[in-house]
Each structure stands twice: as structure tokens, then as C-alpha cells.
Amino acid sequence: MIKEMVCVSCPIGCMLTVELNDQNEVLSVKGNTCKRGEQYAIDECTNPVRMLTSTVKVNGGKLPVVPVKTAKPIPKGKMFDCMQVINSTVVDAPVKMGDVLIQDICGTGIDIIATNEN
Amino acid sequence: MLKYDLVVIGGGPAGMAAALRARECGVQKIIILERAATLGGILEQCIHTGFGLHYFGEELSGPEYAYRFIEELKKTDIEVKVDTMVTDILSDNVVVATNNTDGILQIQATAIILAMGCRERPRGALDMPGSRAAGVMTAGTAQKYVNIDGYMPGKKIVILGSGDIGLIMARRMTLEGAKVEMVCELMPYSGGLTRNIVQCLDDLGIPLKLSCTVVKTHGLERLEGVTIANVDEYRRPIPGTEQYVECDTLLLSVGLIPENELTRMAGIEIDPITNGAIVDEYRQTSRPGIFACGNVLQVHDLVDYVTQESQIAGEGAAKYILSKKEANNADNTIRVKAESGVRYVVPQNINRSTDKDVKIYFRVADVYKDTSVVVTCGDEVIYKRKKRKLAPGEMENVAIKLDDIAKLSGNELTVKLEV
Incomplete structure (x- = not known):
């Protein structure tokens, strides 16, 4: 499965394309321009959390x-x-x-x- | 007449930070005059988190951010009068204020810091046809109803404008059980922070309609719906694109206006773009001894920057009070100008004989990619840096070194964008 999202780690806001398998594991992250973007994509796909x-x-x-x-x-x-x-x-x-x-x-x-x- | 070294008008984040810094710099008699019943300003109703990432290195809610400054103030002998409205600034820096217990007060100040903040652009500024039905209000008004009064102002919501308060309220109203149908934005891009688009709209499946506006409101007693339409490149509604959307509440998040009535009454020069005072690097206005900081000077995205700016003003006021420094003569002033792609700059003036590096804050006019921010003095390039992305919603800054200021050949600095 392919998921698209905007990275919010910094104001640049890269468009990320994340490839997931059936177990919802991240296979690849594309579109990020730094390491934080990759981590953001992985967190968002595996365990997204929010302050409420x-x-x-x-x-x-x-x-x-x-x-x-x-x-x-x-x-x-x-x-x-x-x-x-x-x-x-x-x-x-x-x-x-x-x-x-x-x-x-x-x-x-x-x-x-x-x-x-x- | 009461006498104070420093009168700070407004007890929000700007006023509190300015007063505290002036005290740290040695100013003795300081008073803060606040119109509301408590200190903290708009932060009191901004219960979401995201404040303080730059200044404290933690993510605080609005009231928590304000609380830290309120607690600091309690440790000082800085006086505070709440429920007190300043009505005029007379010549010789006399502040006129009024409240229920003192009646009318006249305070002789050596220096004054203007920290009145901003208010939301209201419906009346929008030329939106329709009756005066209940249910049309600014996003900040709704925010006060929900977060301070514990009252939900509607069930089916349309939000016009994608400023940060509108986005925050889209999430807040949804969490409280309302249905937010959509956010309409006149411009082809959002005026809000990307983080808010993602976490307030995308998370909750709320559509953001760009290049779209409300052209009519329906309903007599209570709002029953709105007609929305797409707009062309000149922001004019495109005939035939109208669409009716049922709703009982329309929230407006269509811009903030610095609250500068007092500033104008005091005869202080106003920048037509920022709608705030024209200031020097210490945030001193065109009237000696009167300083301005925070959202009354320029609308900020982040309170952290308000705090930093207000500390500069507090320091400037302290210098003025302690050294009785006279206003700089015009020959000594370097004017800072905004050009091609840069909408405005703050400060607009820098004293050549300044004693510190100066950060020039600015906003760009449009969304730009892979552009350079350039500062020039005549033909000479003082500063140049490439930026991956620039957007009107994010305030930028460039730092000019003290050494560079001292040896500038001309009297004008220009901040611009170059592809």
C-alpha cells in the first residue's frame, strides 16, 4: 500500500510517499529531504500519536x-x-x-x- | 499624578516579557495595565499545545506558557492593574487609563511600551452579503466560548479562512462533537502552519477548499447555510461555481489587525503594510520613549518570537530610561526596505551606532521555492542565503552583524528575494 503525507517536522513540509506491506510495516519512504522526515513517516504509519x-x-x-x-x-x-x-x-x-x-x-x-x- | 519609570500597556505575552526584561536591566518603577481580568492575554484561551518550542524547548499550552511569565512577575515588585483600560497617551508620555476602583488615572511615564496585541478582522470588513443572523463569529470568539466559557456555539460549522486560529478551532469543535463541513480559503495556499493543516484538518478528514470563499450567508434569526464559490486569480467569485452548504455557524479566520488606536492617537508613525508602528532596532517608535512589541507591532505566528521581540523592547526602554538617551538624529538612521517578494520588514530603521547585531524580521508575498534571501546596501551584498521554501504564513528573519552595520556605505538596506 502507498500512503502520502506531509512531513511536519519542519516548515518545509516535504510530501512523503510511504510504501507499506500488508502487516503495515514500512518498506520505503520517499520525498523526504532529511533523516527526520523518514522517522516521521515511520512513526506516523506505525504508531501515530497526538497531544490531546x-x-x-x-x-x-x-x-x-x-x-x-x-x-x-x-x-x-x-x-x-x-x-x-x-x-x-x-x-x-x-x-x-x-x-x-x-x-x-x-x-x-x-x-x-x-x-x-x- | 502617578509617576512610573515604565508603563506597559497590555499584560499578554508581549507586555509581560517586556516588563520583566526592563526590570532585569535595572528599571525600578514599572506598572502593567491590562484591560482583561487576568494577565496572559489571548494565550489564556489558546489551550492547544505548540507554544514554547523555541523559547523553552518544550511544547506547552497557551495558559502554561503565560503561567511561567505570570509566576515570574509575582516574584518581582512590578505592579499590575487588571480590568484597566488605557484611553489615551498625552504629550510628555502621560498615560490616561480608567477602571472601576481608581476612576480615571493619569500616569506620568518616562517610557511606555505598547503591547496591546491584535484583534481579528471581523465580518464587517468582508463585504459578505446576507442578513445579520446569529452564528457568524470570528474563530477567536468561538474559541473563547468553548475554552473559557465552556459553551459550544454551534453544531454544523463552516470556517472561512485557513489562518491558524481557524484551523485550531476546526479540530477543537470536531473533538467537542460538532461537524466541521469545510475550511474555505480565498488564496490558493493556506495562511496557516503546515503542522496545523495536518493535525487539525487532515487528521480529522476536514476538507480544505483553496481559492474558495463564502459569497452569501442565509438565515434570518440563526444562520442556516452559506453559499460558497470558487474564485479566479484576481480573487473574484467565478459565476456558476456557487454551492450551498448547510450550517448553523460560520467561523471567520480571515486575518489579524494590530490594535493600534492608542498608537495613532499618540501620533506615532504607522507602517501601512504591518499596520504597526515604524520602529528602530530596539523597537522604539517615532515618538521618543515609546516602544512597541508583539502583535501590536507585527502579527506573529509564534508566541516565542513575541517574547523575544518584547525582550528587545524591554531592553530598549531600559536603555532609554537609565541613560535618558535622546532619539537618534535622522542622519544616523539606516532605513530598511522591503523589495521584490518581501512584503515588509521589522525593524524599519536601524541606528548606525547600534551596539548589537540586528535581526530583521520579514514576511514574503507569495509561496517561493529555492529562492535566495538577499540583503543589499547599494550594490554591495551584505547577506545572502538560499531558502528551500518561503511562505507568507511563516515569518522569516536575517541577522545583520554589528560590524557590517557600522561599515555600511549607504543609508539604506534592502531585503529582497532572488531566484
Whole structure:
């Protein structure tokens, strides 16, 4: 299978063409102009991850919500599952910067932490 | 009248970094005046990550980036007045401000730093026919609704303009359960960062329609849909390409305008391209002792560069305050000009007797491949470097060495592109 993608490792944005076999293993990367591009293509095809940011409802805070993020990038395919958990969570004020608001979200082993005070 | 060495107008990333640097350089009495209820500026609602990669070497969210500066400020005796609106700058650098507790304040400043940021180009600037139905708003307004107020402003969304805020909101609204139908971009290329195109649109299967615009909005009370059309090379809608798209919300991400009302009232010279003040290498404006930095000076893509620019302004203000340095005479000024392919430069002026290397920031007019950035003084080439790709969405810079500035033969530097 052939996959096309834009490398986002730097602003040049090379068009990458990635050749994969049936086991989703990378056979070749073309179009990259540096080593980072090749690694980006391999990561994107084998284990794409993303930082997820959102808000969590707060009871009794100055504002109705507090911004949060995943402590580390999570698998791209789990973003919407994680959003469901985040949107069904309500925490009590006060919330401090860096507080863990949800532990081990969706079995990823990664926590959801507050990125502001409230 | 209150007296301060330095009054900083705006408590966003620019104002905070400028005030902190001025303090480090030895300025004693500093006050920051902020219109909103908290410090942090627009970063407070930019909850996505990607801030701080250059400055801190980590990927922070907007509030986290702001928090680091807010915490630094707390360690100093820099005063902060929030909920305070500056309404005028009088002669002799007197700042007029107002708030609920003090009434009207007059502050005598030795130096002033303008750090008011920018605002989004609104619907009224677009000549878009249709009724004033609810549901048409700037992407930043929607961002505030969702991220600060915890309120979703719509379910079926069309976004006009592929600026970064629009792209970020495409992802944010999708994650919150809305259906983002498409992003329409008037130009044949996106104005946003490639990373945002990939991670906010491609990841979620949201189409980006280039050379396409909204020609009409439909609905009386609430937006019911928009008519989109392709545009020709002169950005005029092509008859026959119209298409109706049902939606209840239209987000506009069609450019940012530096918020320079105060700057104009103060009689400061404005660059017609950046819509910000004309400044020298320390970001001093045409009025002695008044400096400008951050998005009020030029719209940046990255807050990291706002911080760096504001530190330069903070340093400049400190030099002015501590040495009572008079404005440079015109004979000593080297003008920096933008030519062929370069839209603008900041700073526009450099003092020949400057004491440091100067980075000239600029944006290009179009997407260019395998082009050289060249800086010349008359026939002499001061700087030349090949670039694989240049795009209007990414701010570029060239560094000019102190030695080179001192020995320039003419009074004009030109920054241009050469194939």
C-alpha cells in the first residue's frame, strides 16, 4: 500500500510517499529531504500519536471550565474515546496548574492534567 | 499624578516579557495595565499545545506558557492593574487609563511600551452579503466560548479562512462533537502552519477548499447555510461555481489587525503594510520613549518570537530610561526596505551606532521555492542565503552583524528575494 503525507517536522513540509506491506510495516519512504522526515513517516504509519487538549468542567471555580492536556501524546485513534471521558468528568475547585484530573485515561497509562488554575 | 519609570500597556505575552526584561536591566518603577481580568492575554484561551518550542524547548499550552511569565512577575515588585483600560497617551508620555476602583488615572511615564496585541478582522470588513443572523463569529470568539466559557456555539460549522486560529478551532469543535463541513480559503495556499493543516484538518478528514470563499450567508434569526464559490486569480467569485452548504455557524479566520488606536492617537508613525508602528532596532517608535512589541507591532505566528521581540523592547526602554538617551538624529538612521517578494520588514530603521547585531524580521508575498534571501546596501551584498521554501504564513528573519552595520556605505538596506 502507498500512503502520502506531509512531513511536519519542519516548515518545509516535504510530501512523503510511504510504501507499506500488508502487516503495515514500512518498506520505503520517499520525498523526504532529511533523516527526520523518514522517522516521521515511520512513526506516523506505525504508531501515530497526538497531544490531546480540551477542557474539564469545574464546580465552584472562577470559570466554568479548566483547560487540560494529556501528560504525553496518546495514540491518535483514541482521541475521541478520551474526549468522552473528559466530557463526562466534573472536578471541584480549586484546581492548580499540573493537577492530575483523570488518571490513566482509556487505559493509555497517560494522565489528564490541568494546564491552568481555576 | 502617578509617576512610573515604565508603563506597559497590555499584560499578554508581549507586555509581560517586556516588563520583566526592563526590570532585569535595572528599571525600578514599572506598572502593567491590562484591560482583561487576568494577565496572559489571548494565550489564556489558546489551550492547544505548540507554544514554547523555541523559547523553552518544550511544547506547552497557551495558559502554561503565560503561567511561567505570570509566576515570574509575582516574584518581582512590578505592579499590575487588571480590568484597566488605557484611553489615551498625552504629550510628555502621560498615560490616561480608567477602571472601576481608581476612576480615571493619569500616569506620568518616562517610557511606555505598547503591547496591546491584535484583534481579528471581523465580518464587517468582508463585504459578505446576507442578513445579520446569529452564528457568524470570528474563530477567536468561538474559541473563547468553548475554552473559557465552556459553551459550544454551534453544531454544523463552516470556517472561512485557513489562518491558524481557524484551523485550531476546526479540530477543537470536531473533538467537542460538532461537524466541521469545510475550511474555505480565498488564496490558493493556506495562511496557516503546515503542522496545523495536518493535525487539525487532515487528521480529522476536514476538507480544505483553496481559492474558495463564502459569497452569501442565509438565515434570518440563526444562520442556516452559506453559499460558497470558487474564485479566479484576481480573487473574484467565478459565476456558476456557487454551492450551498448547510450550517448553523460560520467561523471567520480571515486575518489579524494590530490594535493600534492608542498608537495613532499618540501620533506615532504607522507602517501601512504591518499596520504597526515604524520602529528602530530596539523597537522604539517615532515618538521618543515609546516602544512597541508583539502583535501590536507585527502579527506573529509564534508566541516565542513575541517574547523575544518584547525582550528587545524591554531592553530598549531600559536603555532609554537609565541613560535618558535622546532619539537618534535622522542622519544616523539606516532605513530598511522591503523589495521584490518581501512584503515588509521589522525593524524599519536601524541606528548606525547600534551596539548589537540586528535581526530583521520579514514576511514574503507569495509561496517561493529555492529562492535566495538577499540583503543589499547599494550594490554591495551584505547577506545572502538560499531558502528551500518561503511562505507568507511563516515569518522569516536575517541577522545583520554589528560590524557590517557600522561599515555600511549607504543609508539604506534592502531585503529582497532572488531566484
